[in-house]
Amino acid sequence: MSLITELVILVLAAWVGIEVISKVPQMLHTPLMSGTNAIHGVVIVGAILVLGAAAGGTVETICGIVAVAFGAANVVGGFVVTDRMLQMFRRRPEPPKENQG
Amino acid sequence: MSLITELVILVLAAWVGIEVISKVPQMLHTPLMSGTNAIHGVVIVGAILVLGAAAGGTVETICGIVAVAFGAANVVGGFVVTDRMLQMFRRRPEPPKENQG
Amino acid sequence: MMRDDLIEIAYLVAAFCFILGLRWLSSPRTARKGNLVAAVGMLIAIVATLVDGRVVGYTWIAIAAFVGGSIGALVARRVQMTAMPQLVALLNGLGGGAAALIAVSEYHVAGAAGEERLGAVLAVSVMFSAIVGSISFAGSLVAFGKLQELLPGRPITWPAQKLLNGLGAVVVLGLAAYASFNINDPLLWLAAVLALLLGVSAVLPIGGADMPVVIAFLNACTGLAAAATGFALGNSLLIIAGVLVGASGTLLTQLMSKAMNRSVANVLFGAFGGGGGSSSGVSASGEALPVLEISASDLAAQLVYARRVMIVPGYGLAVAQAQHPVRELADLLIERGVSVAFAIHPVAGRMPGHMNVLLAEADVPYDQLLEMEEANPDFPQTDIVLVIGANDVVNPAARDDENSPLYGMPILEVDNAENVIVFKRSMASGFAGVENMLFHDPKTRMLFGDARKSLTQLVQDVQAV
């Protein structure tokens, strides 16, 4: 993949990101933050490549172990806590009783 | 560029397209149609490559000439007519005289 | 190497310009700038391609581009705003044709290079863009012909039509598959010619007033054909631009079908409706229902004493080219202190947003135009609604009559207003061929005659009051 192709992907992804994220309502900004937090845990993919390919080198092994652990904590923690928050968001159970209009 | 990279670009571009175009108000749907029309005239790029590289082959030369002409008409016509339409869209000149509220 | 990188960067910038241009179309304030940005992007892309190392001869390019560009510019400057659907159809066809021609010559080049079969990606993309491009070319030209009234607007049908079209499609696909494995120019030409015929025979059975949907659909097709060309040439700009157009065409096709309360399949394969607004006229029931008329001078007197007037323009206003007199009427009434607004139904006119362009041409400021959702709550407070050349979009059967083909289509609920005046030439039905009970409503008065003539008369009468 050439650098410029990577830049094309970067620009398109940034645009999609801005459009999609500007649609998230204020109400959900905390889950948005923890959710995107989980998504950047995708560096675990890089960490796995580093650690898995480490041909015994100490530097790569140590860096890789820590990076995989960090990444895993980031991913799991992020998605779990976001889910915990989102499951609490509920509509009013019964049809509206006109208590706010 | 590998096929899968091209697919990545395709998916991202489609997503951007849907997000961006669903923001265009009904009022501007005719210019939207003529404007996107002009944009698909970008095939002229392919047409130029075909015609410019034609090493004398009759098929490529004829196809290329017609394709470039078609593409050019598509591009120029599309952008010009869209501009003509859009320049007509104006707000009320003076501050509102309460004639519609 | 260095040059190729710069070209790639130019393509990236061009893609960015296209997206930004479309993004700026989201408001009439920035829309013109958006179109300009997209045009600049196109210029960048073309210049970048011209300096590509593979391009060696410039003479033919210059001649072809000059001829094509001039014709495009000329037509675009001359065309009437009411003829916009035709023009869009024409331009769309050209793009589809160009995509198909590129595919044909890519195929030829592969054959000339001594290859016996195409690789999988090349095969799919070349065949897609050859076939879909050809269909789009031929279909768009037929749509152009219908809208320009070179061809009859009514659905042209013949026996076993769908079966024949289906067979044709199978043959084309089979040919394309075979041609991918056995490179041989005449095979692909045959497939392309058959695809052209298929385009013609797919669009002929569709009624004239459905052409806008067909055009939006073919617009999406051309976009996807351009994207396929991008796959064939390994060019990311063509992929991005093509897909953007594909998305736009798809969304517009869906939107129009939804506003007409029909499925996309029903529009494209339904052989529905007449030549657009001038058909049938036979009352479904046959009963003689009361019809009350009003004269222009009586209406003029009523109008100047009204507090709030709403104008509902429709297809007939566009046909009659009555946008200028209607604007004059609105100005006159506003001068006299009447509150005037326009209510625009999403499928009023001949293509989506067309009514807005026509009114903008007549200098109606766009903040005087209400969309359906804004206008409907206003009708109960409206004294007089002027329904000018609109019919289906105000037909209460869409709301009340479960058996009507219009049932479920959202309408402008003009019958909630105090008085309704309908401008049309006869009691003929609209595009959907359905009787309109609004015309027999006790609060409705008909003002028969060509909309342009009636409005010109009305303007004079208002001035005289």
Place this chain on the structure above:
Amino acid sequence: MMRDDLIEIAYLVAAFCFILGLRWLSSPRTARKGNLVAAVGMLIAIVATLVDGRVVGYTWIAIAAFVGGSIGALVARRVQMTAMPQLVALLNGLGGGAAALIAVSEYHVAGAAGEERLGAVLAVSVMFSAIVGSISFAGSLVAFGKLQELLPGRPITWPAQKLLNGLGAVVVLGLAAYASFNINDPLLWLAAVLALLLGVSAVLPIGGADMPVVIAFLNACTGLAAAATGFALGNSLLIIAGVLVGASGTLLTQLMSKAMNRSVANVLFGAFGGGGGSSSGVSASGEALPVLEISASDLAAQLVYARRVMIVPGYGLAVAQAQHPVRELADLLIERGVSVAFAIHPVAGRMPGHMNVLLAEADVPYDQLLEMEEANPDFPQTDIVLVIGANDVVNPAARDDENSPLYGMPILEVDNAENVIVFKRSMASGFAGVENMLFHDPKTRMLFGDARKSLTQLVQDVQAV
């Protein structure tokens, strides 16, 4: 070849899942499903990476992932909703650290392979992700410390701070540039350690209540570091995911700064404000202004006879963990026929949308929550506003006093209501350290004390009425 293609396709699917997941976050109805889709995307990406031919040893991966994942899950399940900012800071730091470590080992691998200098793309991406990742790691940990009150919340400053930080940044950049041309592990380690120090010394001078902005900013940084890792590894999934996070962090940073009426630069470099709501308290003017109090029992009597009550929760409510009693109060009042709604300011609480999470935790249905724009027109028809642990977001100086540092910040205009009751512990000022004239307004009554205690008392009193 075949396997690599499948892996690439899996990455594409994962990227699609991430985008779709974020898209579904646009409504609370689909948000949970969206988070799940994103998580599935992550799983797909991880599995695809595990089957990558370059991955040979699994033992360490399994151990590290198990340990990290368990800790992550444990913390995420245990954490209090009020501690969400800390958790997000911590997780963010981990991501940044991982990105930096990957960069460091990529650099080492290049050196071990005998290369003397990095190619341009690799140099920029490795250095970017090493430095930015390190800054994000250290900065996030400091933010965590401040929020968890392991570190003092007030701005920690020292002489020539900005100068020293600036110098540090120059040194780090210089080292990174040099290290790109002369591969030598200790050089990069030095640069990374300096970047860690820079992260610490950049965040220490920022006040505790500004930490959410810092976290959003560092979130964007981690995202971009991940994207840089993607460039280094030639992995499009990392680029896409990283950029998505970068976009989100950037938008949230801007949004918060705007809601606080300050520039992003002012927040990040301003050393502004106190430890978050518990500072100063000295009246700017020094005059003794009138303050009227109310008792819980009097308020209870008033509340049950009110027609419409609006509750404005703020930072203090979150600190006092008073979300459950406030919900109980609302339910009791609704039972008695009072109309109750919550008005949520965009920066109420400790991070954007935090108030909504806290109220959702206490089972307040989200359709009872009004955003600022919806709530403001309602205050004139409101009998009683309960301002609970909120201060700056209801300070009328933002609207009236051009000299106030808050001037121009959009506020909840509670002073338009009939009666205002303010729940707080003292006359201390809020985060911005500005006196609030609302507390001296003749229509305002103060209910002093910890919000949780006051509300529990109030609930009892309402039950007793």
